[in-house]
Amino acid sequence: METLTNWLEWSPTMLQGLWVSLQVTLLALLFGVPLGLVLAVLSGFKNRVVKWIVIIYIEVGRGMPALVMLQMVYFGLPDAGIVLSSYTATVVALALTTSAYTSEIIRAGLRAVPEGEIEAANALGLKSSDTMRFIIAPQGFRIALPTLLGFAILILQVSSLAFTLGLPELLSQAYSIGASTFQYLSALTLAGIMYLIITVPGGWLVEGLEKRMSRHLV
Amino acid sequence: MELFLKILAAVPMTLLVTLASFTLGAVIALPLAATRRSRFILVRGIGKLIIDILRGVPPVVFVFVLFFGLGADIIRWEPLPAAIVGLGLISAGQLSEIYRGGMLAVHRGQYEASAALGLTGASTFASVIGPQAFRVAIPGMVTWLISLLKDSSIVSTIGVVEMMFIANQSARSSADGLMPFVIAAIMYIALGTPLAVLSRWLEKKLSFGRSA
Numbered sequence: 001m002e003t004l005t006n007w008l009e010w011s012p013t014m015l016q017g018l019w020v021s022l023q024v025t026l027l028a029l030l031f032g033v034p035l036g037l038v039l040a041v042l043s044g045f046k047n048r049v050v051k052w053i054v055i056i057y058i059e060v061g062r063g064m065p066a067l068v069m070l071q072m073v074y075f076g077l078p079d080a081g082i083v084l085s086s087y088t089a090t091v092v093a094l095a096l097t098t099s100a101y102t103s104e105i106i107r108a109g110l111r112a113v114p115e116g117e118i119e120a121a122n123a124l125g126l127k128s129s130d131t132m133r134f135i136i137a138p139q140g141f142r143i144a145l146p147t148l149l150g151f152a153i154l155i156l157q158v159s160s161l162a163f164t165l166g167l168p169e170l171l172s173q174a175y176s177i178g179a180s181t182f183q184y185l186s187a188l189t190l191a192g193i194m195y196l197i198i199t200v201p202g203g204w205l206v207e208g209l210e211k212r213m214s215r216h217l218v
Numbered sequence: 219m220e221l222f223l224k225i226l227a228a229v230p231m232t233l234l235v236t237l238a239s240f241t242l243g244a245v246i247a248l249p250l251a252a253t254r255r256s257r258f259i260l261v262r263g264i265g266k267l268i269i270d271i272l273r274g275v276p277p278v279v280f281v282f283v284l285f286f287g288l289g290a291d292i293i294r295w296e297p298l299p300a301a302i303v304g305l306g307l308i309s310a311g312q313l314s315e316i317y318r319g320g321m322l323a324v325h326r327g328q329y330e331a332s333a334a335l336g337l338t339g340a341s342t343f344a345s346v347i348g349p350q351a352f353r354v355a356i357p358g359m360v361t362w363l364i365s366l367l368k369d370s371s372i373v374s375t376i377g378v379v380e381m382m383f384i385a386n387q388s389a390r391s392s393a394d395g396l397m398p399f400v401i402a403a404i405m406y407i408a409l410g411t412p413l414a415v416l417s418r419w420l421e422k423k424l425s426f427g428r429s430a
Contacts, residue, residue, distance in 0.1 A: 059407070059411075060403070060407060063368075063403075063406060063407035063410050063411065063414075064368070064402075064403035064406050064407060065368035065369070065371040065372075065382070065406055066368070067371045067372055067374075067382060068371060068382065068385070068399055068402050068403050068406065069403075071382075071385075071386060071389070071399055072396065072399035072400070072403065075386075075389050075390070075395050075399070076389065076395045076396035076397075076398075076399045076400075077396065078395060079394060079395045079396045080396060156276075157275075157276035157277070158276070160276040160278050160279055161276075161278055161372065163278075164375060171276070171278065171279055171282070174279075175282065175286070178286060178287075182290065183290075184282075184286040184287045184289075184290045185283065185286075185287030185288060185290060185291075185292070186287075188279065188282050188283045188286060188287045189283060189287065191279055192271075192275045192279050192280065192283055195274065195275055195276055195279060196270075196271060196274045196275060199273075199274035199275075200270050200271075200274045203270065203273070203274065
């Protein structure tokens with residue numbers, strides 16, 4: 001009972017934190033996914049230099065932990081003369097990570113578009129840029145959608161690491177409530193539940209989409 | 219160079235956290251995966267709930283709940299065991315889904331044939347289904363191991379002295395704030411890349427009869 005009254009009392013602060021978590025997640029996706037699309041297209045380029053730079057970028061972005069990326073942007077970049085607020089630094093770091101991961105997801109989607117579609121577009125005399133824009137990209141994106149959505153949920157989870165930069169997101173709020181009331185377990189559990197309220201139905205949505213899209217493929 | 223050696227010295231701790239929690243998770247995931255095939259809807263439901271919770275809560279929040287939450291008055295523990303148990307349970311959630319995928323890939327006929335031969339449930343699993351399911355699950359397990367290697371960096375936040383902890387500490391105490399993170403990033407990539415190559419190779423090697 002006491003826990004519930006506490007939770008009720010804390011929830012406005014925690015919801016504010018959740019809102020910050022959602023903001024940085026959405027902004028990271030807003031910048032990261034289009035960048036991922038560009039990288040996916042560039043990685044298919046014939047030009048070796050472009051291709052290798054892109055591949056190295058993707059491998060580095062996927063190979064390093066998101067926590068390293070966050071701290072590098074926030075604590076490291078000021079040494080290179082770039083000082084960012086914790087909010088901006090979080091968005092930048094998460095967007096960079098997002099771009100590296102989503103480029104691979106989108107690339108797989110683009111590759112899954114049947115060869116015949118491309119041949120048909122060529123036979124109709126479409127320019128290769130038009131083939132990409134009207135034929136491959138829309139279908140590839142559709143194929144990649146469930147995986148991208150799954151990744152979006154993952155990025156919300158990763159955004160909790162921004163507490164190490166002092167960003168007042170959900171985990172920071174829960175932790176500071178815990179620190180001031182000494183009720184860490186209760187406060188952190190509420191934070192966990194708030195994440196679950198978004199991630200679990202999100203997971204079901206991804207599963208549902210996957211089933212729906214594979215329905216006519218079998 | 220001195221910085222490099224300092225971070226290098228923390229690699230064993232990163233590997234310990236990663237491998238110990240992977241092993242713990244691989245074991246706990248077995249009963250967890252078994253619940254999903256139970257005859258009883260209640261067992262299936264509880265299993266699914268546990269897996270959803272383990273997969274849905276951000277790892278760092280989970281580790282915080284164990285270390286600061288339970289640690290406040292229920293169990294007083296050191297950062298290292300808390301980190302291994304936390305990441306181990308999360309691994310169990312992930313790996314149980316990977317196992318389940320492996321079991322789903324085994325043809326129904328195999329179960330029916332085992333039943334026709336009069337094998338008990340246990341020996342059906344141990345000598346017919348298990349080995350085939352495991353083969354399908356291995357690439358997914360290696361992929362999770364790579365994720366876990368990177369996720370192990372979060373345990374620096376509860377004070378486990380691994381690579382990220384040292385990198386963060388060096389960045390705060392020295393004039394150069396960027397270099398420690400660059401070195402840490404390189405180390406994580408250097409540790410993860412062989413695993414990624416292994417995963418790709420296994421996937422090719424083990425995809426018998428299926429076109430990859």
